Structures are given as structure tokens and as C-alpha cells.
Ligand SMILES: Nc1ncnc2c1ncn2[C@@H]1O[C@H](COP(=O)(O)OP(=O)(O)OP(=O)(O)O)[C@@H](O)[C@H]1O
């Protein structure tokens with residue numbers, strides 16, 4: 001009986017947290033629009049690099065020039081929702097201030113409630129920071145817009161999993177604060193790995209030799225490169241989604257272990 | 272003014288030196304971040320031998336020259352873009368009651384030397400490019416001129432970015448389009464960009480004088496956009512005009528500062 | 534020392550205009566100790582920010598030590614000391630001693646003069662025990678004493694205090710009051726003091742100015758203030774009457 005009641009309440013709780021994350025970020029409209037502006041400016045600058053490269057090497061990596069430009073603006077649109085430069089969780093501040101103990105003794109799981117809130121945030125930023133770079137790219141250079149609903153469905157599924165992968169990674173980074181005196185090092189390391197190995201700077205397909213193979217197997221590829229390939233229709237749908245889901249599960253499982261470890265450290269040992 | 276700057280910077284450095292491990296860690300990571308941009312250039316040139324008419328080493332020269340200017344400014348004045356943070360936290364008032372200009376105090380606030388790693392990295396790339404390129408050494412005098420011009424331009428851009436935040440307190444990220452955007456722009460030969468964009472960053476905001484125009488002179492090349500030869504030498508003048516405008520904008524920002532209600 | 538002539542300052546807040554200070558004129562001569570009273574939101578802090586050049590007035594003329602604060606801010610800074618009780622002017626992460634060292638550099642105070650002045654302040658404000666503690670770890674009372682010392686290290690002619698006794702216990706309050714009284718009496722420093730603690734006013738100020746809605750509502754000696762409402766016994770009751778227009782409950 002009691003377990004039945006709990007189940008009934010759990011789903012609405014997380015749904016409410018998703019809404020809360022969405023609303024919370026909706027109060028920072030100007031900050032989000034400023035982010036969209038900056039992402040768009042950088043999108044234009046990156047697009048020119050890719051255009052110059054694809055003009056000398058048409059068909060490189062199976063993309064044509066329009067695909068390459070599209071790649072650029074789609075990936076810029078991911079920066080906000082996936083927080084590719086790090087942060088967005090608020091957990092490090094709570095660990096430092098000790099408030100994390102309050103979160104850990106709540107009945108809801110810290111990991112799942114953070115995920116729910118983060119999904120709400122991602123949904124909001126997808127709308128506000130995702131569309132402006134794409135629209136600007138379309139207006140300035142022309143980009144690929146899929147007409148096949150199947151491809152849209154594949155892309156949206158891939159994008160959703162990518163947000164979860166990005167959350168899984170950022171959650172681990174956030175928890176690491178608990179064991180470190182100075183967490184800036186980890187933040188920078190995460191920034192480097194995420195921006196370089198996700199395909200945010202240039203498509204992973206043009207990395208030379210073993211570097212390319214390595215990058216394609218790492219979790220960051222599941223964040224930017226793969227959903228963009230789904231958008232462009234350049235990747236086999238099921239395998240791609242399976243690869244992304246694999247990394248999502250691995251990172252979430254590590255996150256669950258990490259949560260147990262900090263609960264042990266904070267609640268049982270008392271900090 | 273320079274003396275005050277270094278005294279302030281030194282006080283902060285001493286305070287940071289209490290944590291040496293963190294200092295070295297951040298220095299090393301700073302180098303790694305900066306190296307990412309070089310890595311991208313190398314990845315691009317792993318796929319081609321020339322980009323919009325420029326070879327890898329020529330691009331590294333342009334990158335290195337702009338990056339030396341940029342990283343020096345990043346080290347010494349980049350804190351100016353924290354104006355919005357200070358306004359929101361109410362800490363800007365404190366800078367304004369001191370007998371030293373708020374600009375100087377903001378620039379040195381929490382100064383730490385960890386960014387020196389990036390300067391060295393940029394210097395190494397520039398040094399490499401100069402060593403491998405077969406340059407006409409009678410034109411080498413332009414290299415220090417362009418680096419200093421670049422520093423003036425980036426300092427002016429950071430000042431403008433800070434001034435802009437007095438108006439756009441809730442949207443400080445816009446200002447990074449100016450500073451980091453200009454750095455991104457100047458890493459590559461301008462021949463990859465569209466004609467309108469290059470016109471804008473030559474005649475409206477003089478970013479072309481950070482490295483592109485003087486760089487063409489050093490490399491002994493004609494401008495693919497066909498600007499006349501004398502434009503190669505206009506950098507210092509353009510930088511001074513921009514610096515003047517930035518100073519005016521900063522003054523306006525301070526005069527229109529509203530403080531906080533409590 | 535301080536002159537305001539028909540000074541106004543307004544803020545635009547979402548299409549509305551708030552007149553924080555309206556047509557305000559007063560003069561404070563050298564060596565005076567003036568209390569600056571007013572209900573919450575009256576415009577006290579706004580006035581003080583205009584005196585030290587943080588805010589530029591929208592109208593009127595301000596002179597402090599003969600200088601226009603908004604145009605000659607950095608020159609004036611050497612002659613004025615400011616304390617904001619609600620917010621520290623010290624550096625949050627630095628130990629108190631380092632904060633003072635920074636102030637010495639900023640104000641270009643001679644090393645010898647700085648030493649003797651710091652020793653004196655350390656003694657009278659009893660700072661010795663927490664000189665090496667980062668400011669963020671200081672208690673409110675300790676921080677306030679640190680802030681006072683910081684505002685006085687360069688020996689200013691004018692001291693402007695915005696609620697310097699806020700949140701302090703009776704003993705700390707008495708210490709700070711005593712210090713301010715002696716500063717004014719012995720060194721002739723002009724003091725403008727904003728506070729909501731009428732005890733401060735009673736014990737320190739010969740002259741009281743009271744503003745309400747950004748306008749000067751009273752300016753005179755403490756005795757004259759008491760005389761505005763002869764049927765009231767205490768200063769609290771007199772001030773309540775001035776703020777609300779009706780007797781205290
Ligand atoms: N930066 C600002 N932006 C908008 N309004 C402001 C600003 N600063 C002050 N105000 C308004 O001006 C009025 C006067 O504020 P001020 O801070 O001077 O009051 P005060 O007398 O110091 O009050 P308190 O006793 O509460 O400190 C208030 O209505 C306040 O809301």
C-alpha cells in the first residue's frame with residue numbers, strides 16, 4: 001500500500017522538478033538571449049573556417065559545404081542546452097556551503113532530482129539559445145532542414161539522450177568537488193575534454209588517424225557529433241542511439257555510485 | 272599608473288601564492304586550453320595544405336601574433352569584463368571610493384599570474400612560425416609594432432566590453448562577443464571571411480589591424496580583398512582612435528552607474 | 534566642507550521615475566559632527582553616494598572639500614573616508630593586514646605615517662587579535678572596526694558613515710561611539726553620520742538633519758529637534774512624530 005502511494009507521487013514530483021527547472025531559467029531571459037547572441041556570432045566565425053576547408057576539400061568526411069555549415073550552427077545551438085562549457089547544476093556551491101547535506105536526507109534521489117531540473121533547464125535553453133544560431137545560419141549561409149519526419153524523430157531522440165549524457169558527465173564533475181580542495185582544475189579539464197572531443201570545434205570525422213577513432217568511441221562524441229549526424233542523416237539511426245544510450249547508462253551508473261559515496265562522506269561521517 | 276598597476280597586481284599575486292599547488296595546476300591547464308585553438312588549426316591542416324590561399328605556417332604566424340597580444344591583455348586587463356558581476360554584487364561602489372581609477376582597480380582585482388602560461392604558449396607558436404617561414408627580414412620591424420597595436424586594440428575592446436556591461440548588466444555575455452569573438456576572428460587569415468564582414472572589421476571596428484593588415488606586409492603578400500598598400504601601416508592610428516572611443520565609453524558608463532538600492 | 538545646492542537624484546525603474554533625493558540643500562562646516570536621519574528609503578544612502586562621487590546627481594550642485602565629487606572623484610577620495618555599514622569596503626578574501634597594505638598603496642600613504650597611524654588605530658579599535666584573519670571570517674563587529682580603520686588610514690578631513698553601528702552589540706557600539714567622538718574632538722575631522730540608532734545621535738551629534746522622501750524636513754541642534762514636539766519626552770517619540778506626523782503609539 002505504502003509503496004503504491006510512493007510510486008504515484010514520484011512521477012509527478014519529477015515532472016514538477018522539470019517544470020521548476022524550466023521556469024527558473026525562464027527568469028533569466030536576458031542572460032539566455034545574450035548567450036544566444038554570442039553563440040550565433042561564434043557560429044558565423046566557425047562557419048567561415050569550415051567553408052574554407054570544404055572549398056578546398058569538397059566531400060570531406062561525407063559532408064558537402066552546406067552540411068558543414070549546418071554542422072556548425074547545429075553544434076552552436078547545443079552549447080546552451082548541454083552546457084558544453086560546464087556548470088549549470090549548482091551542486092558544487094551546495095557542497096561548499098554544506099547545504100548538500102539537506103539535499104541528501106530528502107526522500108527523493110539527489111541524482112534524479114538534479115536530472116529532472118537539468119532537463120527543464122535544457123528544454124528552456126533549447127528554445128531560447130538553440131533557435132537563434134540556426135536561424136542566423138539559415139539566413140546567412142543556408143542550412144540543411146530535414147523534411148523527413150523520421151529523421152526529425154531520430155534527431156530529437158538523439159538530442160534528448162545527448163542531454164542526459166551531458167548531465168551524467170557534469171554530475172560526476174560536480175560531485176568531484178567533494179574530494180578536492182580546488183575544483184577549478186577539474187572544471188578546466190572537463191571543459192577541454194568536452195569542447196575538443198565532442199566535435200564542438202571541428203567534426204570528429206576530420207581528426208586524423210587514431211585520434212579520430214579514439215574520439216569517436218568516447219562519451220563526448222555522444223553529446224555533439226552523433227545527434228548532429230542524426231540531424232544531417234549521416235549516421236545509422238539505431239546503432240547511433242544505442243551507442244548514446246550506452247554512455248548515458250554508464251555515466252548515470254557512475255553518478256549513482258558517486259552519490260552513494262558522498263552520502264557516506266557527508267551524512268554518515270558528517271562532512 | 273603603471274607603477275600602481277604592478278603594486279596592486281603584486282599584492283594579489285602574493286595573496287595567491289599562499290596556494291602554490293593550485294597556482295601551477297591552473298598555469299598548466301591554462302596552457303592546455305590555449306593549445307586547443309592550435310590543435311584545431313593542426314586538425315584543419317591535417318586535411319589540407321592551404322586554407323583560403325594561406326599555408327599552415329602562415330596561419331600559425333597570424334595566430335601567434337594575434338595570440339601574443341590577446342593573451343597579454345587576457346592576463347592584465349581581462350577582469351574588466353566582470354563589471355556586471357560587481358554591479359550585481361554591489362562591490363563596484365568600493366572601487367569608486369578609492370583615489371585610483373576604477374578601471375585600474377578592476378583590471379587588477381584578484382590578479383593572478385596563472386595566465387602567463389598562455390602568453391608563453393602564444394609566444395612559442397609565433398617563434399616557431401617565424402623560424403620556419405622564409406621571411407624578408409627587412410620587414411621584421413613590423414612584428415613588434417603589430418603585437419603592440421594588437422594589445423592596444425584588445426585592451427580597448429575589453430574596456431568597451433566593461434563599459435557595455437553598465438548598460439547590459441543582465442546580459443554580460445554579449446560583451447564576450449567583442450573580446451573572445453575578436454580573438455577567434457583574428458586567428459585565421461581574413462581571406463576566409465565574407466567581403467562585408469571584412470569591410471566591417473576594417474573600417475568600423477578596426478580588428479583587421481590586430482594581425483591581418485600588418486601580417487600581410489610581414490609575409491610580403493597582397494590583400495586578396497585588394498585594399499591599397501598604405502592600409503598595412505594604419506594599425507597604430509586605428510588602434511588609438513579605438514582606444515579613445517573606449518575611454519569615452521568607459522567614462523559614460525561610470526557616470527551613468529546607478530549603484531544598488533541598499 | 535560639504536555643500537549641497539538644490540541637489541536631485543532620480544532613478545528610472547521600469548518606466549517610473551523614483552526621486553530618491555529632491556531639491557536638497559544644506560551645508561556642513563569643517564569640524565562639525567552631524568547626524569543624518571530619515572526613515573527607510575528617505576534618500577540617505579543616495580545622498581552619501583553623491584557625496585563620495587559614486588552617483589552623479591541628476592540636478593544641482595555638490596561640493597565636498599571644494600571639489601565636485603562626480604568630476605574629481607579620485608582627487609576627493611584622498612580627503613574623504615567612507616564606511617558603508619551594510620557592506621564592507623575591504624577585500625573579502627584578504628587578511629585584514631593585507632587589505633590595509635592595499636589601502637596604503639592605493640592612497641600612497643607614506644610608510645612611516647602609515648605605520649604610526651595603523652598602530653594608533655589598532656590600539657584604539659582593538660584590531661590586534663584578528664589582523665591576520667581573512668575579512669570574510671570576521672564577525673560583524675570586528676569587520677566594522679576594520680572598515681573604520683580602513684576609512685581613516687589616509688587621515689581624511691571628512692568622514693561619512695552610513696549606518697556604522699548596524700547590528701552591533703551594546704559594548705561594540707559604545708566603543709565605536711567613543712572612538713568617533715574623540716576623532717571629531719581631537720583631530721577635528723568633520724563627520725556625517727547616518728543611523729537608525731537614535732542613541733548614536735543623542736550621544737554624538739550636536740546638529741541633526743532629518744530627510745523624508747528626499748527632502749530636508751528638519752535641520753537644527755539636538756535641543757531644537759526636541760523642541761519641535763515639547764509634549765514628547767524621548768528622542769524616539771520626537772522622531773516618530775516627525776516621520777509619521779502623529780504621536781508615537
Ligand atoms: N540604484 C537604484 N535604483 C533604483 N532605485 C534606487 C536605487 N538606489 C536607491 N533607489 C531608491 O531611492 C530611494 C532612496 O534610497 P536610499 O537607499 O537612499 O534610502 P535610505 O534613506 O538610505 O534608506 P535606508 O534607511 O533603508 O537605508 C528608495 O526609494 C530606493 O528604492
Ligand SMILES: [Mg+2]
Pocket residue numbers: 533577578579695
Ligand atoms: Mg541606506
